[in-house]
Amino acid sequence: MAFVIDLLCFLVVPLLCWRLVRGAVPLAVLPILTGLAVAIAADRFGFDKSVLGPSPLGDTIGWLGVLALAFSAGLETRTTTDHAPRLDGRLVGAALAALSLPFMVGFAAAVSGTMDAVLARPQGVSPLLSAAAIGLCLSVSALPVLVGIVRELPVADRPLGHLALRIAALDDAILWSGLALLLFLHRGEGGAPLPGGRFPIAAIALIAAMAALRSRIGRFLPDHPAITIALGVAYLAAGSWSTATLGLHELLGAYFAGAMAPKPLAERLRPELVGKVALFGLSPLFFAHRGLSIDGAVVTVAAIGAAMLLLLIAGASKLAAVHLAPPDASLPATERTRLGLLLQCKGLMEIVAATILAQAGLITPTVFAVLVTLALLSTTLTVPLFRLATGRTSTQTAAAGR
Numbered sequence: 001m002a003f004v005i006d007l008l009c010f011l012v013v014p015l016l017c018w019r020l021v022r023g024a025v026p027l028a029v030l031p032i033l034t035g036l037a038v039a040i041a042a043d044r045f046g047f048d049k050s051v052l053g054p055s056p057l058g059d060t061i062g063w064l065g066v067l068a069l070a071f072s073a074g075l076e077t078r079t080t081t082d083h084a085p086r087l088d089g090r091l092v093g094a095a096l097a098a099l100s101l102p103f104m105v106g107f108a109a110a111v112s113g114t115m116d117a118v119l120a121r122p123q124g125v126s127p128l129l130s131a132a133a134i135g136l137c138l139s140v141s142a143l144p145v146l147v148g149i150v151r152e153l154p155v156a157d158r159p160l161g162h163l164a165l166r167i168a169a170l171d172d173a174i175l176w177s178g179l180a181l182l183l184f185l186h187r188g189e190g191g192a193p194l195p196g197g198r199f200p201i202a203a204i205a206l207i208a209a210m211a212a213l214r215s216r217i218g219r220f221l222p223d224h225p226a227i228t229i230a231l232g233v234a235y236l237a238a239g240s241w242s243t244a245t246l247g248l249h250e251l252l253g254a255y256f257a258g259a260m261a262p263k264p265l266a267e268r269l270r271p272e273l274v275g276k277v278a279l280f281g282l283s284p285l286f287f288a289h290r291g292l293s294i295d296g297a298v299v300t301v302a303a304i305g306a307a308m309l310l311l312l313i314a315g316a317s318k319l320a321a322v323h324l325a326p327p328d329a330s331l332p333a334t335e336r337t338r339l340g341l342l343l344q345c346k347g348l349m350e351i352v353a354a355t356i357l358a359q360a361g362l363i364t365p366t367v368f369a370v371l372v373t374l375a376l377l378s379t380t381l382t383v384p385l386f387r388l389a390t391g392r393t394s395t396q397t398a399a400a401g402r
Contacts, residue, residue, distance in 0.1 A: 006058035010034055010288030028145055028348055029376050031284035035291025043296025054289040062289055065282025066352060067254045068274055071236045073143050074258020075271035077169040090327055095170035097325035098343055099139045102317040106138030107131045109313060118306040122364050129186055133362040136178050137354055137371050138314040141168040142347020144275050145379060160335060163327060164342040176255045179353060183248050183360055203242035210260045218262035228268045235261050249356050287348060290355055298366040307373035318344040341386045346378040
């Protein structure tokens with residue numbers, strides 16, 4: 001019965017709300033918004049939110065869904081190159097700028113202490129590590145959600161969308177690498193011993209083998225649906241087990257397993273389908289439960305104000321980075337603006353990153369609530385802002401042609 005209630009509250013209700021608002025709010029953000037709304041209502045009206053969830057089975061399904069979502073994000077980095085611009089130094093520079101400028105601004109905002117009322121670091125955590133965690137979340141570009149947005153763009157806007165995907169794929173890889181580094185440094189800071197024994201050695205050997213065989217075994221893999229699915233599950237399980245064994249996080253391994261999959265295997269696994277099933281069918285329970293886990297008391301006017309201020313800072317720095325270091329020098333200013341608006345989308349990857357950082361103790365529950373609110377606002381505003389910029393560009397073009 002608990003699972004049925006969980007399913008109704010955090011899978012069926014968000015879907016009905018999405019149909020009610022006729023898609024004005026992205027379906028991807030509604031489950032966590034529902035969970036957050038329940039958490040706030042429970043605090044304000046004093047009822048027990050645990051009667052609605054999470055259920056053990058719902059937790060398991062949601063966890064499998066977010067593992068599959070991270071895996072599909074890794075797979076996307078292997079397949080988005082088909083329609084994307086060629087990778088060159090200027091494109092890499094643009095990706096680094098689009099990631100590093102928001103990171104530095106977020107890092108400075110956190111380490112300066114000007115927003116300590118809501119961005120205070122956890123007790124015993126280095127201020128530099130905590131600030132780096134916040135900066136990393138502000139620099140995210142949401143690859144899985146962005147893929148869905150680009151697919152819905154008009155044909156004329158697809159080239160710009162594919163350019164955004166190329167940059168987001170590079171930024172995503174740096175994000176997950178940065179998360180791994182932060183967790184490793186935090187583990188050392190806490191005095192936790194590095195894992196020893198045979199299992200960690202086996203985990204390192206397994207990761208090394210996956211990386212070494214990435215481009216060598218693709219032509220030997222049989223093209224059979226059952227074998228393809230089995231290999232995909234094996235890669236996902238191997239990556240998740242390896243990083244968990246090394247004391248990091250299973251989601252890091254899930255992402256890198258997808259990124260290290262042979263390209264033929266990644267294409268046969270159809271990451272867009274895996275991502276859709278995970279995003280809309282399984283992981284909503286995970287994200288709803290993350291929203292539900294937030295203490296409603298920390299969602300104050302100050303926290304919401306901080307989220308809006310950080311959204312403005314992160315979005316402005318992302319736009320500035322694209323204008324200062326565009327992937328193509330001939331890209332007009334209006335196109336740079338539209339590209340920056342796509343890249344500022346945080347999607348669910350920021351929530352995944354914030355969840356990992358909160359579980360590791362690198363950010364406080366209040367900071368987690370602020371980052372979740374920021375991600376919800378950013379994702380919801382992406383398409384309307386992009387359409388607004390597109391409409392203005394079309395108007396200016398038409399006026400110039402008269």
